Every structure is written in C-alpha cells, then in structure tokens.
Amino acid sequence: MAKGYSTMGKEKFSISTIVTYIVLLLFIFVMIIPIFWGLMTSLKGTGEINRFPPTIIPSVLDTTNYYKVLFLSNFTTYFKNSVLVTVLCVFVSTVIAGHAAYAISRFNIRFKNQLMFGILMTSMVPAVALLIPLYIMGVKTGIYNTRFMLVLVYTSWRTPMLTWILKGFFDSVPLAIEEAAMIDGCSRLRTFYTIVIPMSQPGIVSSALLTAVYVWNDFLVSFSFVTNEKLRTVSVGLYSYITQYGVQWGELLSAVMITIIPIIILFVLLQKKFVDGMAAGAVKG
Amino acid sequence: MSGAVKANKKLNEEKILAVVFLAPALILILCMTVAPIFYAINTSLHATEYAQIKEFIGLQYYKEILGSAKGWYSIFNSVTYVLMSLILVIPLGTISAVLLNKKIAGRTIIRTLVIIPWVLSQTVTALLWKWLLNSNYGPVSYIYYSITGQKVDFFNTPLAAKFTVVLANVWNSFPIVLILILAALQSISSEIYEAAQVDGSTKLQTFFKITLPLLKPTILTAVVLQSMEYFNMVTLIYTLTSGGPFDATQTVSVLAFKEGFDYWHLGYGSASSIIILCLNMLFSIFYMKILRKKD
Numbered sequence: 001m002a003k004g005y006s007t008m009g010k011e012k013f014s015i016s017t018i019v020t021y022i023v024l025l026l027f028i029f030v031m032i033i034p035i036f037w038g039l040m041t042s043l044k045g046t047g048e049i050n051r052f053p054p055t056i057i058p059s060v061l062d063t064t065n066y067y068k069v070l071f072l073s074n075f076t077t078y079f080k081n082s083v084l085v086t087v088l089c090v091f092v093s094t095v096i097a098g099h100a101a102y103a104i105s106r107f108n109i110r111f112k113n114q115l116m117f118g119i120l121m122t123s124m125v126p127a128v129a130l131l132i133p134l135y136i137m138g139v140k141t142g143i144y145n146t147r148f149m150l151v152l153v154y155t156s157w158r159t160p161m162l163t164w165i166l167k168g169f170f171d172s173v174p175l176a177i178e179e180a181a182m183i184d185g186c187s188r189l190r191t192f193y194t195i196v197i198p199m200s201q202p203g204i205v206s207s208a209l210l211t212a213v214y215v216w217n218d219f220l221v222s223f224s225f226v227t228n229e230k231l232r233t234v235s236v237g238l239y240s241y242i243t244q245y246g247v248q249w250g251e252l253l254s255a256v257m258i259t260i261i262p263i264i265i266l267f268v269l270l271q272k273k274f275v276d277g278m279a280a281g282a283v284k285g
Numbered sequence: 286m287s288g289a290v291k292a293n294k295k296l297n298e299e300k301i302l303a304v305v306f307l308a309p310a311l312i313l314i315l316c317m318t319v320a321p322i323f324y325a326i327n328t329s330l331h332a333t334e335y336a337q338i339k340e341f342i343g344l345q346y347y348k349e350i351l352g353s354a355k356g357w358y359s360i361f362n363s364v365t366y367v368l369m370s371l372i373l374v375i376p377l378g379t380i381s382a383v384l385l386n387k388k389i390a391g392r393t394i395i396r397t398l399v400i401i402p403w404v405l406s407q408t409v410t411a412l413l414w415k416w417l418l419n420s421n422y423g424p425v426s427y428i429y430y431s432i433t434g435q436k437v438d439f440f441n442t443p444l445a446a447k448f449t450v451v452l453a454n455v456w457n458s459f460p461i462v463l464i465l466i467l468a469a470l471q472s473i474s475s476e477i478y479e480a481a482q483v484d485g486s487t488k489l490q491t492f493f494k495i496t497l498p499l500l501k502p503t504i505l506t507a508v509v510l511q512s513m514e515y516f517n518m519v520t521l522i523y524t525l526t527s528g529g530p531f532d533a534t535q536t537v538s539v540l541a542f543k544e545g546f547d548y549w550h551l552g553y554g555s556a557s558s559i560i561i562l563c564l565n566m567l568f569s570i571f572y573m574k575i576l577r578k579k580d
C-alpha cells in the first residue's frame with residue numbers, strides 16, 4: 001500500500017478513529033442491506049414472504065425457492081447461455097484487441113495518433129444509440145435472435161476500450177527486452193507471444209475480468225437482440241420473472257442470489273485485479 | 286543478401302503484420318459502431334413501419350421530439366437524474382475514499398464490503414431495491430408505517446419514484462468514484478501531510494487546503510465520466526420503473542429505448558438516439574479538454 005495519511009500509532013483510539021469506524025460501518029450497512037434483505041427473503045416460504053410486518057431472519061429455513069429455480073425453471077438454461085456467451089466474448093475480444101493494441105504500441109503506423117483518437121471516440125458511443133440500427137441490420141442479415149449476434153455485438157463494443165487499456169500495458173513492457181530477443185533471431189510474432197504477452201499477463205487478466213463482468217451483467221443487448229427463450233441470458237431471465245407470471249419474489253430473489261454469488265466470490269478473491277483494470281480504463285479512456 | 290535488402294524485407298513483414306493485427310479490430314468497430322450510426326441517421330430521416338424504411342420525411346421526427354412536451358420532459362428528467370446522482374455520488378465517494386485511506390485495522394475487509402454493489406448488474410440492483418422498497422411487504426415501508434401510520438408507495442408517486450431511481454443508481458455506482466479517488470489519494474506523498482502537520486494545520490484545514498485541491502482533477506474526471514454514464518443509462522431505470530409513473534423517471538435514453546423496443550417506432554427511436562449521440566459528443570469534447578489539461 002502506498003504511503004497514505006497515517007493516523008496509526010499514538011492516536012489509535014482517538015475520537016477521529018472512532019468516528020471513522022462509525023461512518024464506515026454506516027456505509028457498509030447501506031451497501032449490504034439490499035443484498036442481505038434479498039438473501040433472507042429467498043430463504044423464506046411464500047407465506048412468510050407475504051407477511052406484514054415483515055420478519056428479518058426466516059423463522060423456518062425454506063429452500064423451496066432455490067429448488068424451483070434450479071430444477072423446475074429455465075433458469076439453468078439462461079445461466080449456461082450467459083456462461084457460454086461471456087467466455088466466448090472474453091476470449092475473442094481479448095485476442096482481437098490484444099493484437100490491435102500491440103500493433104499500435106510497437107509498429108510504425110501512419111496516422112497512429114488519429115487512429116488512437118478514433119478508437120477512443122468509438123469507445124464513447126453509448127449502447128442505446130446503436131441498438132435500433134443494429135436491430136434492423138440484424139433482422140435484415142438474419143443474425144437477429146442468435147447467440148452469434150450477442151457475441152458479435154459485445155465483442156465489437158468491448159474492442160475499443162480493451163485496445164486502449166492493453167496498449168497502455170504493452171507500452172510499459174521495456175523495449176530493450178524485445179530488441180534483445182529479436183537480435184537473437186526471434187521473430188516479431190514469437191516475441192509478442194512468448195515475451196510481451198506473459199509479461200503483461202496481470203493487465204490482460206484485469207481487462208478480461210472487466211469484460212466478463214460487462215457481458216455477464218448486460219441486459220440491453222441481450223433483451224434487444226434475442227427473443228428466443230432458449231437463448232436468453234441471466235439478466236433478461238431475471239427480468240422475465242417480473243413480467244411473465246406476476247412477481248414471484250421468493251423465486252426471483254433466489255435466482256438473483258444464484259446469479260450474484262459467483263460474481264461476488266470472484267470479486268472478493270480477485271479484488272485487486274478488478275480495481276486495477278477499472279482504474280486503467282478510467283484514466284485512459 | 287545485403288543488409289539493406291534484409292532490413293527492407295523486415296519492414297515489409299512488419300507492414301503486413303501491422304495490417305493483420307489491426308484489421309479484425311477495425312472491421313468490427315466499423316461494422317458494429319460506425320456503420321450503425323450512419324444507418325441510424327438514415328433511418329431517422331425516413332418514415333418507418335416496423336423494420337421497413339419508407340419515404341423520406343426529413344427532420345420531422347426531430348421536430349416531433351424537440352417540439353413536444355414529452356421530449357422536453359425527458360430531457361429535463363435526464364438532467365435532474367444526472368445532477369441528483371452526482372450531488373450524492375461525488376461527496377459520498379470522496380468521504381468514503383478519504384476514510385478508507387486511513388491506516389485502520391480491517392481496512393481491506395471494509396473496502397471490499399463497501400464496493401461489492403459495483404460488481405452487481407443494474408438489473409440486479411433494480412430488483413433488489415424494488416423488493417427492499419416494496420410498499421406491502423418491505424422493511425422500509427414498515428418503518429415508515431410504524432412512524433406515520435400510513436403506507437408509502439415509492440413507485441406510484443412521481444417525486445418518490447425519481448428519488449428511488451437516483452438512490453438505487455447511487456448505491457450501484459458510487460464505488461466507482463470511491464475507487465478512482467482512493468487511487469488518487471494513494472498517489473499523494475505523505476511528506477506534504479507531514480509538512481502540514483509540522484506547520485500546525487488542523488485536520489479539517491489539511492483536508493480543504495491540501496487534499497481537496499490535489500483531488501480536483503480526479504473529481505473532475507469522475508464527474509464527466511459519471512455524467513455520461515448516467516445520461517446514457519437505460520437498464521436500471523427501465524427495470525426499476527420502466528420510466529413511470531406518468532413518465533416521471535423517463536430520461537431521454539429510456540425514451541429512445543422504449544420507442545424502439547416497446548413501441549417499435551424505429552424512426553422516432555433512431556432520431557432520439559442521434560440526439561443522445563450529439564449530446565454525448567459535446568460531453569466527450571469537454572472530457573478531452575480536461576484530459577489534455579491534466580497532461
């Protein structure tokens with residue numbers, strides 16, 4: 001950790017430390033409450049959910065909701081779709097953006113600055129402005145309502161930002177190492193694959209994680225371009241609990257918990273990577 | 286082979302490699318971002334019937350949007366949504382970042398817990414808040430009921446709905462500001478603070494005279510980035526209130542999305558999209574200027 005403003009030492013139990021803790025606990029409380037309340041509800045039976053005044057902790061632990069979501073609904077299909085689309089997008093977009101970023105970082109390209117500026121501008125185009133034209137284009141080309149369209153859209157939209165972030169990471173790999181390898185007869189291609197990529201691995205992992213979260217969490221693209229229930233992803237699946245059957249809150253919240261638990265675990269384990277990637281994206285793009 | 290020929294060959298090889306490396310990315314960007322913009326401009330100038338593009342009608346959709354109360358109300362909603370969110374997000378992000386920058390026991394765990402909402406999707410955020418604030422069975426409604434003896438419906442009164450949407454947005458997105466500011470704080474050298482302490486400045490003075498000015502560029506970046514993010518936001522509002530009640534939470538982005546995918550007015554929706562795009566370009570130019578100043 002960097003050298004921050006330290007109050008450690010003599011002032012360990014000063015008023016300022018106590019105030020700090022109280023304020024931070026308040027923050028934690030507000031941040032956790034909606035998740036906690038959802039989790040508690042998901043473990044209650046229908047009768048207890050629809051009770052006023054509400055109980056906080058379930059009086060009887062009831063896992064029927066989870067059973068229904070996992071075994072009696074299409075939710076596992078949505079889950080599989082999300083996993084498949086996310087994995088494909090992370091892989092393809094990282095490969096494509098990685099190569100582009102390396103070319104911009106190392107090769108002598110004419111109009112390099114204009115190119116980077118153009119890429120940065122396209123990364124700022126909001127999704128909502130592109131949905132309608134892409135919908136019409138998708139219908140006309142026949143890729144509407146396929147997983148291919150989802151992968152294509154996510155990959156293309158992530159490419160500018162990823163290129164921009166990865167270029168930053170490649171720039172920080174010392175040129176001297178590459179030059180030494182090339183003098184030893186290593187080709188450009190091999191230098192990139194066997195030296196530059198392993199050396200920038202932490203950055204690649206960070207940006208891949210951000211792409212994974214983006215795709216996993218997206219609602220708009222999936223909602224707009226896929227109507228077939230068999231192709232639906234989790235975000236849209238969750239929303240459909242509201243519109244289709246009236247709201248079954250117990251089942252809905254169990255599904256929410258099943259969706260967010262993998263992400264929260266991943267986040268807690270790899271927090272530093274998430275934060276690094278995010279900071280790189282915000283500062284540069 | 287002579288040296289010059291060899292070097293020339295190598296240069297050619299690099300040229301080919303550069304093209305091969307760049308082409309897929311550029312093709313994707315051109316087809317899925319640049320081309321749709323032109324397609325949307327074209328669509329917005331023609332009458333449409335579902336996905337069929339009919340006769341040329343010029344700027345009629347734009348006139349319809351900018352000449353109607355509905356259009357201006359949605360612009361007003363966008364502006365208030367962005368401003369209300371910023372007014373909460375920036376101070377909350379700054380305060381929590383300053384506190385988390387202190388070397389206190391349990392800092393890592395506290396930070397993790399505070400930023401968890403950031404990895405949750407807008408859909409999940411909307412659903413969790415919808416249930417927390419549910420008027421019939423929710424705890425907030427119960428607390429309100431036990432104090433006032435009345436039930437409150439956060440989703441049926443326009444003003445309450447506006448605040449609810451902002452609150453959920455702040456909950457989901459303030460960790461981004463926290464992370465940005467915390468990173469900036471950690472790059473400030475401790476010597477400045479030691480010097481201030483030696484000079485006898487109080488903590489409050491130190492914060493306002495030293496920390497805040499040093500954070501200014503980062504806060505500015507956060508303001509611009511989040512403004513764009515909030516302005517373009519559809520999912521959270523759409524899944525929480527669908528723009529209602531009585532269009533009270535219908536921002537321009539939500540309007541564009543609903544016109545397109547709820548009512549299938551693709552021409553009108555395209556015109557709204559182009560208006561959103563133009564406003565974004567203004568924002569972007571502003572952002573570039575700030576970035577350049579920073580360098």
